[in-house]
Amino acid sequence: MVTDGGTVDGEVLQYVDRTGSRERAARQIRLVDMARRLPQLVRRSLALAWRTDRWAALGLLVCQAASGAMQALGLLAVSGTLTALLTGGDLYGRLLGAWPSVVLLAAAAGVRAALGIVVAWLSSRLGPQMSREAELRLLQAVTEVELSAYDAPGFTHRKEAADRGAETAQDLVGEGQDLIASVASLAAGAGVLTALHPALLPLLTLASLPQAVAQVGAARVRYLARLRAGGDYRLLSILRWHVCDRYAADQVRAGTMADFLLGRYRQITERINRADRRAADTGARMSAVGAVCGGLASAAVWAAVVWLLATGRMSVGHAGTAVFALQTAGTALRGLVTGGARIMRTGLYMDDWSEFLAEAGGFRMSRGTVVPAAPREIRVQDLVFRYEEAARDALRGVSFTLRRGEVVALVGYNGSGKTTLARLLSGLYLPTTGAVTWDGVPTGDLDPHAMWSQVALVPQDYARWPLTARENITLGRSTEGGDADIHDACARSGADEVLTELRSGLDTVLARDWLGGQELSGGQWQRIALTRAFHRPAGLLVLDEPTSALDPLGEHRIFAGLREIAATRAVVLITHRLTNVAVADRILVLDKGQVVQHGTFPELVAQPGMFRDLWTYQHTREVHRAAENGEDGKDGDSGGIQEIGENGGNGPVTATVTVATDVLPSPAPADAEAAAHRPVITGTAALLVNKQGQYLLHLRDAHKEICNPGTWSLPGGAPEPGETPHQAVTRELREEAELVVPDLVPFALLRCSGPDGTVHGHVQVFLGHWNGDAAALPLTEGVLLHWFDAGMLPRLTMCDWAAEAVRRHQDERCGAAEGARG
Template structure:
């Protein structure tokens, strides 16, 4: 199994790497190739259609320049007394047709770009979700991973399409520029180089703007995450009752307003800096444009350009200036998005270790013994291990319990046994073989884990149970057997639509369950998996004492010979286990049967009596074994 990747990325280091990437033609070509491959895979027909429309629009613009010149020439001939009415109407109609074609192309392009954008976004979401559901569970213990995920969701998902949009805009502007430029050269060769020079100030200012935008996105990621979280707390269904019970609405809104005001202040300063650069760049281009127009006036006065040619040149200058600005803006968009694409590429690379989980031979169908062999685990960003050299053994068909106070490392140990965390040291072994020798996906398929903080899916009762094994379509008989085994059948079958009832009031016809009923649904989910090893992490936390006792008393019968690891902080629940392991500060401090541990007068006996004292008189609690 690959080592856990916590997605740690130092923002300062990432910015430094981005700055070190020069805006060279080679880098531009790399970004273009990457983005075109993605867009081509998402919608090649739309992409080719957009390119064809760009070329058509470019030809229409060049034709408009020539049509304007022909119209002006015809008008001047009429003023001189000529009867060239046909020579006037033909270019006028041609100009009207070309203008209409340009407008139609623009409208069609907008709709096609929207559809292509959604297809690219869908493709990117597929890849991002593959990473978020495939990376090691330890990644979700790292705030750096969440920061990176937030950046990808906020910025990088749309950037591949923005690069392609920039490429399409560049292609269209280049094609239009060539057409209009050729028309302008036919009027006066001097005007074209002046206009090209006019785009340089915009290009120079855009280089700095792209860096500012990337730096701003990097520094604002934690702020945006907090804003998103505060929004969720104030709108979430689960949080609503506590917000009202404790009167938190005004306090939370004030926190939200403070975070949002901080962001708006930073955004305002950022946009002022970008606006200043943009103004300077466009002022430089405007100065060059004025010089170009002055040169045109000089040509008219010296007789180097006719009046009709001058009118067409003015139209061409305006069109060409727009196309040059579009060309350089496309370059800016590509380079600016490229900084985010580097971040996105690094994030998507996190999926590689996850793909290794399905590689390798399948794990055996069963085992005679499974256990943790001196395993340790340290969470990302923590200096102290959560589990220290713990050893736990389970033999086939046994019910083994792990007990300890909160924070003793019980759940972390369970996640290692389930193949969800890789031990920092030591190994999880099946019949003496390190499970890393097999495909981890096949190992997990033979384990059912029922967590205390299980997910309450807003789906039907049948789907909630059948999520225990999605390797094949659910069967009603199997779902009902699992529900009966977990004691959830009565609550489900009493609902209006039975197993088809959505277990959430978010949807019409939905019903909610009590905490204890939900707990039984979660346990049914584990039974449905029909796994060789069942791990129950505080499965009775929401059950009343009688239901808890019944659950554990029937556990052996329900498991039908399967191996079970039962985790609890309630010592009275697990006294009938074949073996009990006691954890403290991440270590296994003692183990044995209930009677052996009570006779040892160690930590188990002390904690058992402390808990018993809450229910029995002191003299009886002290004698209880």
């Protein structure tokens, strides 16, 4: 439980480095380690710079070397100038003798200034390029790892740390240049000091040690503080996204979460601030101690210079030169330590980058080279799959075969392994044990990119790319048919209606935040995701909850055309809407990673088991709605008569409607207790809708038994012995209206009852769409069929169940329209 105090069951809510290896490495950084690692860090910086822009890197090295030489030359010129000025003789002669050294000093200073400008120019060019190069290498490494790498503990967290390293790569240019400049200056000063007196350089080095130790310690403290706060920074980033992002804005407001989220943000910010203050205080104390010790040591150095001058071991001119050389070398040495500490800290971030690249290399796909064609058969044999560090197998002992032209549906509770199995079939995961083969070749032996070119995937969480509509559909993979193929795929998915609303058609950018961009609704985005899959010339089509955001008409359109799409592909369908799996050739029911049932839709709904339980759960909600008006279907004094709707001004359509719990056929004789409560299907009917939204009604004659003669009803009739409901309604449509409607799907099972509540039977209603010309509908002799608008139903009202079927469909369409407007 998360409390306002930011804890979960007493634990602080934060991300942590689970291994602790990075903190242990940072704690071990000392001055000796810095001295040992600096050459390695400089080499890494130069290698990355060389790979990014070798001419800029070479120019920086040459300029820094030349700048160091100019500084040494300037110190020599200072020595010559002082010697000439401090020697005996008249003033004019001394000035004349110092003139060449002054010219040399000015020339050296001018050249150094010019070189500094060139260095700054090259650094400003090279630094950003190095960061982008580091980012590209990181992105390339991420795209080459197995998908299972994302399931490894800490992989994502280490990837984010590597992002920070890639960002700091450009700092290596400036810090590396400062370090090289300090080394050059130190070399120049050290050379002059050594020439003046051998004891001066060791003394200066010893005097710089206290500040060096302090600088390295302060850098270590700051890095550790940043490292420990890394999880908190990630939490702040996530909270910022939820507070500011437009997709969460409605929930922030409707859930009155602003104060809660801002309070959590302040809480985490204060935690970071406390850590930063501690680090700053510690670093300041270290720097103060180092400065005091360094000041005392520097005083000793200057005392040594005075002693050398007083004892005659050094001339006055050389003493003046020593002053300049000591200042130059001291500044360079302090710069070397400061720059070394900075580059060490940056190096720690770059270690995160390089270590992640090495880790990603361990996850890099290492598969076969067989290039597959569109699979004719995908076979799963004794499949076992377990996620890394998981306590149990996600899939266990799964075996089945999927062939081209088949639709296999995966059904089960949440977490039963359906999506995992689909990823294994697609080769996104490889089995722990067992095998998944494409035409006899294990997926691990196939070239992964060639294999995935034969996979069209519609995942639950589909990507909403900030690209044009065309690029969102083709994903950079054009076909010979060009835009014609795109429009054909749009027609199959219903995205053709989306294109008509786009400002520039296929050239519209699907991101409102971009110039000229346009945003889509959730259902429209799902149609685009379906269009991607239908457009892709792949042999395996995986649909994972493909219609979760679609309205009933859009959903029907997808499943009505699925058989045609499946003719040239193997199709895997995952859905919790069990009515939709009636289109499948076979259904696999999974529970806790195992296949517990398999068979066709009629077989599974007829036998006790998980599938029938799931079906019942989905349809008992209708019972609850009817039960609100009483178990016996009566409501107050109405005698069980409910008002359904208006019928063109001819008075209300009334009917006694009680909803059955499911559309299951009669159970097996062995299930005697359940059989006593199963509905008996005495009739079937087809709820046909045309493109204008009209319904097809049939004037019943005296020979039909499922509805009162002389009333308008839905076409259909009573099943004959041995017929399934679907076979019965198909036959009745063919006999009554010479209609063949291939896309009929179960819609509702409705109970027929009279005003006294007596149940006369149950009618199975199937839903279908007629896309032909309504005016050219063939009519057989003696049969009167006509299309009616929902608001213009005949006065001789349909049977009670038929009126309820139309009302339900109208409710669904209204709900879909409201959802689209939302």
